[in-house]
Amino acid sequence: MTRELLPLGEIIDEHVRLNLDQLVQRCDVELELVIALVHEGALEPRGEAPEEWSFSGPDLLRLQRARRLQRDLEVNLAGVALALDLLDELDSLRQRLRQLES
């Protein structure tokens, strides 16, 4: 067994900015999936044209989640967009519940 001391991790938050190429590479997804999710309104980059798009850390996490849902559950695009919104809402409700219970 090996023990490794790792360098400081990168916090994935709103300050993270990625262009389309970086996002595709980081998440190992097809370019078409990102474009389709933007058109569904499931990802909301800054900028108008795809070459100007700038994505945030939360976009990165949503895209990873979208890819897993699509791959694992064979959900179509509209279904992925809906699931992402519902899961975000579920997350915030669960957090609220934990706060009220604590």
Add this chain to the structure above:
Amino acid sequence: MEYKDYYKTLGVERSASAAEIKRAYKKLARKYHPDVSKEKDAEQQFKAINEAYRVLRDADKRKAYDQLGVHWREGQEFRPPPDWQGRAQGFSAEDLGGYSDFFAQFFGGGAAGAGYHREQSFRMRGQDLHASIEISLEDAWHGAARSLSLQGHDLDEQGRAMPRLRQLNVQIPAGIHEGQQIRLAGQGGPGIGGAPAGDLYLQVRFAPHPLFRAEGRDIFLELPLTPWEAALGAKIPVPTLGGRVEMQIPPGSQSGRKLRLKERGLPGKPAGDQYLVLRIETPPADTEAARELYRKMAAEMPFNPRQGRGF
């Protein structure tokens, strides 16, 4: 190595039709998908049902699996029959990561390696791995180092997945807050054919704290006050994650009022604030002298908090 009862995992009979198996899998996959389910062992369950479905969905693999016979039980020590090696095949090295030894032995033997050797130029980036860690609010404020063990795998010369337990010392940056993730570049699964490794993502959860609770970067603290402190104002020492500070309570404060301590929450750009939620507690009237004081207050400063509320 332990035998895996794939029919039991999916909750179907050995005689189940392909349609029944698919239905059972789909239902369980939705239930245990780690993005959807919050059950503690969701990820393990999800892997197990996927492993089972990978085998049972495919007529040839199902047949090979069925030939092991009906007498094996889930978890039983499994010794493979002499002629079984290489009988079943058809999974890539990526598929084998995270599945059971039973699966890797049964379906991995040679198959992944053969594919790897046939296509020398085949390159694939390693998988991203996901894990979650629970940290204290103090750790989030100061930053901290955390040890965590991770079940990963290496690829041997034949391209076969070899399980390896990794012990990592992760540094948590100061100012992380709940729901955020930490990315450790290149710490995910190994790449194939010289391609880069994947990344490791750590989802952060806060352990419950006896005093504070966090909302994003903001910290909330309930502050009990006496009626005279609230009415007359007071200077009160209050704890923050960065240490004690003196807080000026303005005169005429009421229960439920929030006072803000600017930038005393979790660090960041911008830093969070700390909020003090006031709660006025009345002293017990458990002596005659105390009761007399309450009666005197009632007589000298008549007050009806229900006035204007219609009852």
